[in-house]
Amino acid sequence: MKSDEELFEQCRLRDTGAWETLVQRHQVRMLNLAYQFCGNKEEARDLAQDIFIRLYHSMEQYQPGRPFKTWLNSLARNLCIDNYRKRKKDRRLVDKPVDEFYDLPSAESPTDHKLEKRQRREILMRALETLGPASRDAIVMKDFQNMSLEEMSRLLGLPVGTVKSRISRARVDLGKAILKLEGIKSWSEAAHDL
Amino acid sequence: MICDRFRAVLSRYVRGELVEPEFGAAVEHEAICSECREAALLAWEAVEGGETVATTAPLLPLESLLARTTGSDCSYVELRVAEDLDEPLEVALRARIEDHLGGCASCRRMREILHELPAFYALYPVLKPDRAFTREILDRTIGPRPGFLEIVRTLWRRPEAVFEAAVACALVTVLIFGRSQPDYTVMADRAEQLVSEQLQKVVPERASVHGVRDVLAQTGTSVGDFLAPRDGHLRRRVDGVYTSAVKVSSWMERAGIDLRNGDYQALLSDLRGVLGPLGLYPKPRAIGEAPETGVEDDTKPRGKTDDSVPSQDAGTR
Incomplete structure (x- = not known):
């Protein structure tokens, strides 16, 4: 199997087959990266497509010898952050979770358990939405994409220590947002019981 | 725009107060300078949170500094607890953090929720791209596939x-x-047909032993030329033809059968026995029936003599 770098070299020579292979190889990751940034399926789809289109049109800027994945991640991250900033201005709502995307055991778990999972998922998505771009970026890269501190350091052009503290701060912000939303949820449940 | 200028206008930039051409220059600079981009991100986040954009490090009050170093400050503890998720804290620092956690319910709750984060992440939906997704990307980059028209x-x-x-x-x-099996079969069938035709010419005309033998040899040669065998399958079929020719002529010599002596029925029967299993024996024909084509005459000059019966090796040409 050819490496990403080899394929991309062929893409630069306008080899359509190589381009198709490259798209197929990275589309799942890019689609989910976009979704983790924006929390909206339709928007994630458009955003992921934009990533590939930007990649295609900026092939000439790629420096041979540089890891392709790092370059793609950098490009994708920039686009996702730009999009996230625009979104934050729009203040659009996070799309509601759709069951077809979730792997929920149906036979074994009681309905209450399903409901709880759904509620927790909604809390997570809303809590992520409250984060600033830098915090969301840190959470997505480290906790969702499982990037190492060194990879993030290279990608962001920051020292590892700075990256580490940014991640910690982002997690604390997310934790606070979850606690806040859980508090709202318990309050509304208590009010409902009354 | 250079970095210093970008930092100077950063506060107005993230508030959306910059106008052209400065705004365009700032956007352009942010796109190419990773450090300024990160600074802009943090500044943007600070503005979102209602803070002022700090261009220098904030001066902390002495109490705050002391609280941090002794591990009694909640925000400091929260950050350390978050760090602890990736790599364990030093023993001394951990002890101070645990001291704080022992008396601070909100920090304990924060620690719990931080430890629950992976379980929360696992609930985040995973999307799978469909074919249309890939097709759209390809259409928008390398263009759509051409239609028939x-x-x-x-x-x-x-x-x-x-x-x-x-x-x-x-x-x-x-x-x-080019090299498919059905074509070989057709060619082999044609070879069998050639053999049959040659035999039909000779046998009813009561040719001599030598005549039959010569005809079989000639048939084998022509079949070999016709097929020009190139692989094992064809070679076996053609070898079968030669073998049958040799068998027939040897048998006729051994039996001393002379077609002119009238032992015609015996010859037909024996020929059937030898050639039948090979699928080379012609369809039975009534005695005296006229042959379809020209008559083989043993007085005519022959292309081959007894010595010219092709060997098995020759058949593999």
Whole structure:
């Protein structure tokens, strides 16, 4: 199997087959990266497509010898952050979770358990939405994409220590947002019981 | 724009107060300078949170500094607890953090929720791209696949493409069908037919032993030329023809059968026995029935003599 770098070299020579292979190889990751940034399926789809289109049109800027994945991640991250900033201005709502995307055991778990999972998922998505771009970026890269501190350091052009503290701060912000939303949820449940 | 200038206008930039051409220059600079981009991100986040944009490090009060170093400050503890998720804290620092956690319910709750984060992440939906997704990307980059009419139009504009396409088709056809098994079967059947025709010419005319033998040899040669065997399958079939010819002539010599002596029925029966299992024996014909084609006459000059019976090796040409 050819490496990403080899394929991309062929893409630069306008080899359509190589381009198709490259798209197929990275589309799942890019689609989910976009979704983790924006929390909206339709928007994630458009955003992921934009990533590939930007990649295609900026092939000439790629420096041979540089890891392709790092370059793609950098490009994708920039686009996702730009999009996230625009979104934050729009203040659009996070799309509601759709069951077809979730792997929920149906036979074994009681309905209450399903409901709880759904509620927790909604809390997570809303809590992520409250984060600033830098915090969301840190959470997505480290906790969702499982990037190492060194990879993030290279990608962001920051020292590892700075990256580490940014991640910690982002997690604390997310934790606070979850606690806040859980508090709202318990309050509304208590009010409902009354 | 240079970094210093960007930092100077950063506060107004993230608030959306910059106007052209400064705004354009700032956007351009942010796109190419990773450090300024990160600074802009943090500044933007600070503005979102209602803070002022700090251009220098904030001066902390002495109490705050002391609280941090002794581990009694909640925000400091929260950050350390978050760090602890990736790599364990130093023993001394951990002890101070645990001291704080022992008396601070909100920090304990924060620690719990931080430890629950992976479980929360696992609930985040995972998307799978469909074919349309990939197709759209390809359409928007390398363009859509040409339709039938478009192909025809292209060929019309560029006639030499027709020739190239024809050559390509011919090559593909040869590659796919050129050496297929059905073709060999047809050729082998044709070989059997040749043998049958030759035998039919000779046997009813009561040819001599030598005549039959010569005809079989000639048939074998012509079959070999016809087939030009190139692989094991054909070679076996042609070898079968030669073997049968040799068997028939040897048997006739051993038996001392002379067709002119009238032992015609015995010859037919024996021929059937030898050639039948090989599938080479001609269909039975009534005695005295006229042959379909020209008559083989043993007085005519023959192409081959007894010595010219091809060997098995010759048959593998």
